[in-house]
Each structure stands twice: as C-alpha cells, then as structure tokens.
Amino acid sequence: MKQFRIVILITVALLISIATGCGPSEPQPITVGLIKDGVFDPEEWGKVYPLEYESWLKTKEPKPTGKTRYKRGWDTDEVIYDKLSEFPYTALLYSGWGFGVEYNEPRGHYYAVKDQIDVDPSRTKPGGVCLACKSPYHKTLTEKKGMEYLTAQFKDALTMIPAKMRETGPACIDCHKNDTMGLTTNKPHISRGLAMLGKKDVSRQEARTLACAQCHITYYVPRDRDKKVAGDATPPWTGSSWGDISIENIIKDLCTDYRRIEWKQKVTGFDMPYIRHPEFEMFSRGSIHWKAGVACADCHMPYRRAGSYKISDHDVTSPLKADLRACAQCHTESASWLKDQVFAIQDRTVSLLNRAGYAAAAAAKLFELAHARRDAGTAVDQALYEKARNCYMQSFLRIAFVGAENSCGFHNPPEAGRILGDAIAFSYKAEALLRQALAAAGVGVPESTNLELTKYLNNRGEKKLNFKREQEFKDPFDIEKYFTPDGAKGY
Numbered sequence: 001m002k003q004f005r006i007v008i009l010i011t012v013a014l015l016i017s018i019a020t021g022c023g024p025s026e027p028q029p030i031t032v033g034l035i036k037d038g039v040f041d042p043e044e045w046g047k048v049y050p051l052e053y054e055s056w057l058k059t060k061e062p063k064p065t066g067k068t069r070y071k072r073g074w075d076t077d078e079v080i081y082d083k084l085s086e087f088p089y090t091a092l093l094y095s096g097w098g099f100g101v102e103y104n105e106p107r108g109h110y111y112a113v114k115d116q117i118d119v120d121p122s123r124t125k126p127g128g129v130c131l132a133c134k135s136p137y138h139k140t141l142t143e144k145k146g147m148e149y150l151t152a153q154f155k156d157a158l159t160m161i162p163a164k165m166r167e168t169g170p171a172c173i174d175c176h177k178n179d180t181m182g183l184t185t186n187k188p189h190i191s192r193g194l195a196m197l198g199k200k201d202v203s204r205q206e207a208r209t210l211a212c213a214q215c216h217i218t219y220y221v222p223r224d225r226d227k228k229v230a231g232d233a234t235p236p237w238t239g240s241s242w243g244d245i246s247i248e249n250i251i252k253d254l255c256t257d258y259r260r261i262e263w264k265q266k267v268t269g270f271d272m273p274y275i276r277h278p279e280f281e282m283f284s285r286g287s288i289h290w291k292a293g294v295a296c297a298d299c300h301m302p303y304r305r306a307g308s309y310k311i312s313d314h315d316v317t318s319p320l321k322a323d324l325r326a327c328a329q330c331h332t333e334s335a336s337w338l339k340d341q342v343f344a345i346q347d348r349t350v351s352l353l354n355r356a357g358y359a360a361a362a363a364a365k366l367f368e369l370a371h372a373r374r375d376a377g378t379a380v381d382q383a384l385y386e387k388a389r390n391c392y393m394q395s396f397l398r399i400a401f402v403g404a405e406n407s408c409g410f411h412n413p414p415e416a417g418r419i420l421g422d423a424i425a426f427s428y429k430a431e432a433l434l435r436q437a438l439a440a441a442g443v444g445v446p447e448s449t450n451l452e453l454t455k456y457l458n459n460r461g462e463k464k465l466n467f468k469r470e471q472e473f474k475d476p477f478d479i480e481k482y483f484t485p486d487g488a489k490g491y
C-alpha cells in the first residue's frame with residue numbers, strides 16, 4: 001500500500017512537471033518526420049531535424065584544449081596531440097604495432113574516418129574491418145560483401161562506400177531508427193556482444209549508453225595463424241555479464257587461442273592480443289554513476305536550448321571542454337569544484353598508469369636481455385621463465401586497458417586504481433622471477449635498466465601535419481629518478 005502511494009506521488013509529480021514544461025530531463029516531444037528506409041546521408045536527416053543536424057556538425061570545430069588536462073584532442077591551431085609523446089613507455093610497449101608508430105588523442109566524431117585516412121598506414125593494415133567503429137556503412141558492407149570487404153585493403157574498402165559518404169563518421173543512422181527516431185545501434189559486433197552477455201531487454205536509459213557502446217568498447221579482429229584478418233570485430237566478453245565485464249574475464253578470453261593474437265611485440269618477440277577504447281566496459285563495471293543509472297549521453301550529450309526548443313547536444317565531446325554544463329543537471333556543486341574532482345581522479349590514475357607502464361617497460365627490456373642470452377646458448381630455467389612471461393602478459397593487458405580507456409580513470413576511479421595496482425604488482429613479479437632465472441644462469445643483471453626510449457620514439461607521427469611533440473626525452477631514460485616518491489609526477 002505504501003509503495004502504491006509512492007508510485008501515485010511520483011506519477012503526479014511527473015505529470016505536473018511535464019505539464020509545466022520543466023521536467024528534469026525530458027525534451028519537448030519531437031515531431032517525427034519522414035526519413036525513408038536506407039537513407040544514410042545526415043544532410044537528408046538534417047532537412048527534417050535541422051537543430052540536431054547543426055549541432056552534430058559542430059563536432060568538426062576544434063575544442064579549447066586549455067579546459068582539459070589530459071584529453072587535448074586538437075586545439076584551435078589544429079595541433080593534434082599524441083599519446084606516445086605524453087606516455088613514452090607506450091612507444092616501447094607497442095613497438096612492432098601501428099599504435100607504436102602513431103597514436104593520437106581522439107577528437108570530434110566528424111574526424112573519425114578522416115583521421116583514419118590520414119594516420120600512418122600501419123594502423124589500417126587489417127583493411128575494411130578497420131571501418132567497424134567509424135563508418136555507418138560497416139554493417140551493410142559486411143552483410144553484403146562479407147570477407148571481400150572485411151579483408152580488402154583499407155583504401156579499397158573505402159571505395160565500396162558511395163563517394164559523398166566516404167569520409168562520414170558516426171551518423172544519425174548509427175543511433176536512430178529512421179521511422180520513430182527511437183535509439184538503436186548499427187554494428188554487428190555490439191549485437192554479438194550483447195548476446196554473449198545474455199542481455200535482452202534494453203531500457204531507454206540503457207539505450208542512451210548503448211548508442212555509444214556500439215563503438216566505445218574493446219574488440220579484437222579475429223586472425224588466422226599468419227595473423228591475417230579472419231572475421232569481423234568481436235568483443236572479448238566470454239564469461240562476462242551485463243554490468244560486470246571485468247579485465248580478468250577479458251584477459252581470459254583474449255588468451256584463449258591464436259585467433260585473438262594480432263601482433264608481435266618487438267622488444268620481447270611475444271605474440272600479443274590488444275585492447276581498444278573500453279569506455280563501456282570500464283564505466284559499466286559498477287561505477288558510482290552507472291549504479292545511479294546515469295548514461296553516457298547524460299554527460300556527453302546534455303540537453304540544451306536551441307531557440308525555443310530543448311535538444312540533446314549532438315556536439316559530443318569532453319564535458320570539461322563544454323564547461324561541465326552536463327553535470328549541473330544533477331550536481332549542485334560549482335563547475336570549478338567538479339573540475340577539481342575530475343582532475344584529482346585523473347592525476348591519481350595517470351600517476352599509477354605511469355608507474356605501471358614504466359615497470360612493464362623495464363620488465364620487457366629484461367626479457368630482451370634474457371632472450372639474447374638464451375640465443376647465445378645460456379640455459380634459462382624454463383619454469384621460472386614461463387611464470388615471468390605469464391605475469392608480464394597479465395600486467396601488459398591491464399596497462400593497455402586503462403591506457404586505451406579515454407577518461408583517465410574518471411569513468412570508474414576505484415576500478416581503474418584496482419586494475420593498475422594489479423598491473424604494477426604483476427610487472428614487479430615478472431621482473432623478480434626473471435632476475436632470479438638470470439642469476440641462476442650466471443648472468444649478471446644491472447640494478448637499473450636502460451629503456452632506450454629514444455630508439456622507440458623515433459619517427460612517431462613525424463609525417464603528420466602540425467604534430468605536437470609534448471616533451472623532449474633524455475636517453476638513457478633516468479628510471480632511477482622515476483622510482484623515487486616524487487618521480488611519477490615529474491615525468
């Protein structure tokens with residue numbers, strides 16, 4: 001009875017708020033117009049929904065990079081910021097892989113395909129399958145042409161898209177049903193992913209997250225034994241469930257067999273899987289906002305006035321670059337207080353990430369040494385070596401996970417901290433085991449490891465116009481100084 005009364009109260013409150021037009025987040029009901037089936041071109045959708053179209057086009061404009069600390073995609077001088085310069089150990093860890101040659105901070109949706117065309121060709125080597133998180137045509141082409149499209153050279157796959165739409169990134173048709181304008185998804189991999197999680201019914205609030213999760217998740221590109229592309233992008237979600245996709249389960253899935261092995265790490269010679277932009281996985285693993293029912297769109301597409309209408313902001317970007325307007329829907333604290341919270345969370349996460357990254361880089365260099373000695377005929381204890389290698393993989397994939405997640409910890413601070421704490425422990429364990437194996441084999445190992453970072457940072461993004469080198473790095477890298485109590489921040 002008591003519950004019933006509460007329901008009535010809420011219903012009355014809702015009706016009043018709708019009637020007075022000041023509901024917490026409901027937009028004015030939109031007038032749904034006619035968009036024919038199979039219309040991909042946003043310009044056509046824009047004829048019916050001009051306000052959202054105009055807002056969507058704004059993802060083209062440079063965003064003020066001074067407002068954010070770590071997510072400086074590109075600024076008004078059109079400088080593109082790159083991650084290898086900012087996190088130099090990634091150049092060593094990803095050496096042998098496109099990401100080790102050029103790895104930029106993300107920028108607006110307008111550039112999704114354009115940036116892919118411009119990026120170093122090593123990054124688009126898999127071919128058509130690279131368009132999975134970029135082009136609205138991916139699903140259609142996969143269904144129509146299958147492997148012919150997925151394995152085509154990247155530039156040939158592009159020509160399968162109608163000329164006008166070739167460079168179009170996330171489009172209306174990716175997120176909206178053309179007839180009702182209800183939310184939807186347009187990627188085969190998210191449908192397969194949801195089936196793996198056993199997720200069936202989707203609430204409106206969940207749809208406001210899934211519209212983003214169709215691209216902002218990790219996936220692997222299935223390979224054959226020669227690492228050639230053998231299928232469409234697939235999320236490594238075996239054994240996971242809705243709201244609980246853990247890094248532990250992801251690693252188990254990725255280490256199943258050769259089909260998930262995508263590249264060879266140069267410094268260690270190890271065959272490796274990879275992890276890409278896992279925003280949804282990180283956010284949905286019990287973050288405080290996920291538990292409070294908050295969706296991606298609440299923070300990245302807040303309602304705003306456009307003339308006499310209230311629309312969802314389609315200029316999807318960092319909430320910091322948009323002055324934290326989105327947060328004010330729920331938080332009464334000032335924007336500057338909230339910004340300090342975001343920065344505090346990110347500083348802590350990045351400090352841990354750097355410690356983990358350098359620790360893994362140091363372990364990788366020891367493997368290099370061990371392999372050189374082994375090749376020269378020194379017998380290294382196999383059991384210790386295998387244990388060390390296992391620990392190293394556990395550490396590497398955790399670092400790749402947090403490093404590729406684009407919020408620097410904000411989406412789920414305790415989870416990011418937990419994962420990085422484990423990453424640091426695994427790297428140190430790997431190093432300790434290797435040192436033990438090498439010592440037993442009579443190999444002297446210096447206390448400090450020279451990471452030779454300059455070697456790996458060669459050629460990074462050099463071909464790119466307006467490329468920004470964040471810092472100059474000294475070689476040999478002073479790892480001793482780094483591992484002092486103040487070291488993590490200094491670099």
Ligand code: HEC
Nearest residue numbers: 073106107108111112115133170211212215296300317318
């Ligand atoms: C079709 C795939 C796709 C969909 C759907 C998608 N994104 Fe993106 N998103 C991308 C890609 C690709 C980039 C990087 C573009 C680049 O750097 O050129 C990106 C970049 C971003 C950025 C960085 C923007 C900036 O100004 O730096 C944010 C924030 C973002 N996405 C959030 C979202 C949210 C929130 C949603 C759901 C409302 C969403 N995305 C839906 C593919 C997608």
Ligand code: HEC
Nearest residue numbers: 068071212216279280283289295296299318320406407410
């Ligand atoms: C509670 C608010 C909130 C929610 C919910 C949220 N984000 Fe974020 N997101 C942020 C903040 C704050 C940042 C950090 C921005 C910065 O540092 O400039 C961020 C950063 C990002 C970035 C990088 C932005 C850039 O400019 O490079 C992407 C991409 C992103 N979020 C996507 C998502 C996706 C996808 C979801 C849902 C799975 C999501 N976010 C949910 C607040 C949120």
Ligand code: HEC
Nearest residue numbers: 027030042045049052053056170171172175211297311312
């Ligand atoms: C990345 C996903 C995404 C893309 C791309 C996208 N939208 Fe939306 N759109 C949303 C979300 C999320 C909402 C909020 C819907 C809700 O809460 O029910 C929305 C809402 C709308 C609405 C309802 C009114 C409003 O503003 O809230 C219209 C109309 C609309 N979009 C038109 C468009 C048009 C036209 C395009 C292409 C130019 C487009 N959208 C592209 C995600 C997207």
Ligand code: HEC
Nearest residue numbers: 288289292294298299319324326327329330331338341342
């Ligand atoms: C749709 C509502 C909503 C939006 C939008 C939202 N939040 Fe929150 N936020 C919450 C709720 C609910 C909590 C949990 C409050 C509590 O339990 O005290 C929370 C908690 C937090 C906390 C405390 C987290 C912790 O671990 O203690 C921070 C910091 C925060 N939000 C920042 C932000 C920022 C920054 C934005 C905008 C980018 C934002 N929030 C947007 C609802 C929201």
